[in-house]
Amino acid sequence: MNNILFMKVGEHASEPLDKIIERKQREYQTAGMTFWGYGGSACHPIRQVQAFAKRMEEIQEELYLFMNPVNSRHVRKNAPPATHYSVNGFDWLPVPDGIRVTGSKWALVLDEIEPCDLDIDLSSYSVGIGPSTGKVASAYMKGQTDKGCLTLAGSTQTEFPPIIRNVGFRAKLLEPYAVSMRYE
Numbered sequence: 001m002n003n004i005l006f007m008k009v010g011e012h013a014s015e016p017l018d019k020i021i022e023r024k025q026r027e028y029q030t031a032g033m034t035f036w037g038y039g040g041s042a043c044h045p046i047r048q049v050q051a052f053a054k055r056m057e058e059i060q061e062e063l064y065l066f067m068n069p070v071n072s073r074h075v076r077k078n079a080p081p082a083t084h085y086s087v088n089g090f091d092w093l094p095v096p097d098g099i100r101v102t103g104s105k106w107a108l109v110l111d112e113i114e115p116c117d118l119d120i121d122l123s124s125y126s127v128g129i130g131p132s133t134g135k136v137a138s139a140y141m142k143g144q145t146d147k148g149c150l151t152l153a154g155s156t157q158t159e160f161p162p163i164i165r166n167v168g169f170r171a172k173l174l175e176p177y178a179v180s181m182r183y184e
Helices: 017-031 045-058
Strands: 003-009 034-038 064-069 084-086 106-110 114-121 125-127 147-152 164-182
Touching (some): 003 164, 017 034, 045 106, 045 164, 064 114
Parallel strands (some): 003 064
Antiparallel strands (some): 003 147, 064 164, 106 164, 114 164, 125 147
16 A cells, blocks of 8 residues: 555553454444544644545545554543544534544544554655655654554665564544544
């Protein structure tokens, strides 16, 4: 794939990843979509994810989220679920019945999450949008950075060591692609 959204995923709000995936599968069966909550400073829903996805629409390419399972300990027990979401940051709608997001500022809007076994060499991608546009993904994804909208660079950038990440799950992004979450 030439353009992807890549994200490290793991335990969240004291819920193990396998249980989150099971819950998200049930959400998809109930609502026909799921919201995958996230936070941090990378992948702002409007300025980055929606803008990147609109570029993919223009070239008629579907945008997929590739999830790299990692060990994480996001401890926040009893996090309340989000009550509303917004596509534009101003107009708020109730979270659809059957969908649950806890402890996340934003959420990706996804089709069914599928298991997959794929290795991605991040040195062959660069950041496709935002303040780090053009930065080699293997350098960008080091340390605390856990997600990015990435574009295939055409060849492995040999000045950077390859960083191979195993993708355990993938899902197609659905319009509106990413939303802001509100808790009341």
